[in-house]
Amino acid sequence: MSTTPRATPESVARRLPTAGVPAAPRPAAAPDGPADGAPLREEFGRLPDGTPVERWTLARGGLRVAVLSLGGIVQSLDVPDREGRRANVSLGFDRLAPYADAPYFGALIGRYGNRVAGGRFTLEGREHRLPLNDGGNSLHGGGDGFDRQVWRVAPAGPAALTLRHTSPAGDAGYPGTLDVRVDYSLTDEGEFRIDYLATTDAPTVVNLTSHIYFNLAGEGSGGIQDHRLSVAAGRYTPVGDSLIPTGELAPVDGTPFDFRKEKAVGDDLRAGHPQLLRAQGYDHNLVLDKGTTAGPERAATLHDPASGRRMTVSTTEPGVQFYSGNFLDGTLVGTSGRAYRQGDGLCLETQHFPDSPNQPHFPSTVLRPGETYRSTTVHAFSAH
Template identity: 55%
Template sequence: MFANRIKINSMLLILLSAVMLVSACQNKNTEVNRKATVEEFGKMPDGTPVQLYTLENASGMQVSITNYGGTVTSIVVPDKEGIMENVVLGFDNLDDYLAGTPYFGAIIGRYGNRIGKATFSLDGETYELNANDGDNHLHGGNVGFDKVLWNAEIGDNNTITFSYLSEDGEEGYPGNLDITVVYTLTDANELKIDYEAVTDKATPVNLTNHSYFNLSGDPESLILDHELMMDADGYTPVDAGLIPTGEIAEVEGTPFDFTEPYEIGARIDDVEGGYDHNWVLNESAEEMPVVATLHDPQTGRFMEVLTTEPGLQFYSGNFLDGTLTGSDGSVYNKHAALCLETQHFPDSPNKPEFPSTILNPGETYSTSTIYRFSTK
């Protein structure tokens, strides 16, 4: 009898171990093979179908991205009560994007931000770019990377890889530029964006993402009470056309000082037109340091920005004017959201004192940015 009990117990232990092993393997496979779902988002004017890809992690965070412009259409994260809401501006259909947006959630290039007078000189040759911001060139021109169809490939580990070939002469830029942008959603509630590019001719490159954030989850609740911190002791002052003067000014004692968390609306009226400036990030020994944090005291949502880039454009949604309505019916008024665009400095091709943005043949442009979400 006793021997039989030992035999039965041993068999039960073996069976239990086998079940645990299978379960562990299934969990591992679920994590490794977690992939995006895909659905049709609409059609281009020529009838070409456009897709919407949705990533979801183990805790239910969701990120949706369309191959039109590589555009992030929604980021759904929990608040301190566990309520899931979208924290970026966007639309639920392609037609609204085709009608025109202020770059909601899009990949920006070939050169993010502004190039003064829409011109630059390189290797003894002057290049004339398309002017689409008064006399200046903004976010890649009339048909920047935000307005093209990207090739998309769904990968393992919750990744989507977007690729695009920007041909020589596109929007006035020299060289064939081959670009890859990889979006990854981690189980740590991080949206990671990796950018790479190669060229066959020297050209300026400055890629970023133009998501508009409102951590309240309600775009009709303005971001003026959000608390922002940026690890930057300097910024680049601009002229009336928002082109940097070439100076790097100290933020201390000015409305540009966000070295400690500060309510955005507290000093915004002291900045003509609102915030739309590049901050010069402090150097760090870390490969990808936390360079900014954003907190909504009402919902408790907290976002950290990590990047390999030297600059950060903080734009406080000054040009939103109530003419656009989002996917949830919200009207997008002035200061309905803000952008934190990791980047090299604006007008660097015309400012040799700024970090270079010139990519040469044989080199690889490579930068990374993470938006990490939590509550506090």
């Protein structure tokens, strides 16, 4: 999903170190530990009011992940290649301040992942208005969404964390108090698993996701155009000029959006298709053939031929937003010390469809009291 929207000066001042506010020392890169065992906690930085931002590191099954309490951000994700050499495959930063200019990097997204047209929707006869942070639309919960909150984090096992956040009624214009729990865990099989759970005290809409930028060749290694992608999706949702779905569920046949057979990301990226020109690349929801499922089922596979790393994404969600890093413009410098340019990372955001609250024939995102929102996405890594 485009990172064009920037945090407002007000939200940055509230949450990230600014001039005149002492910041914590610049932390080192994620430690080589822990060995498989208890999560490791350390301070990553401090907010202007003195609130510490923690970094938690988990290791298991050959993987190592570092997670920030700010936004539940996946700050790094180390994965071995075919020779057993580990590299961080997620884009991010080695200190707190750059996250102010890079909204959504590695973060949990809510209350509503993706775009809501006009920043408004009607639920049970009442219109709700949301912050406009993407032209005339609301994107990823507005400019002060879940990616900007400090989550409560606690260990949940040898290689697992539980993150909690309560979004009060009226937060960013959304009705109902929403209690959210997200579990991050690693498995012996080389899987990074994300489990989402939410409840509400009044009817509302919910669409949670994770906004990790992946580069399986390693963070800072260059573009992802040679990565090979397959997605089990025979349809996609075309968008209008402001990247809001038109409502059509269009077949991918004969279009650049046909990833049913594995192909390089760059094969059709410059094909001149009107949809790609409109979004300056891929920034589209692919409609998974499996639909919404009780347990995670395969949605996509991403492969880097050079390193041999392969990531298989399974999910309970009915869609995946494929974003090809179109708006990375070289102004952000990552953990490697290298600038992020267009196409240096991609996102596969498992979620319900964009603008579902205004599209009655899309899968519903309504959550009511007494119901429990559940969603799971699993990233399984291997190397060949």
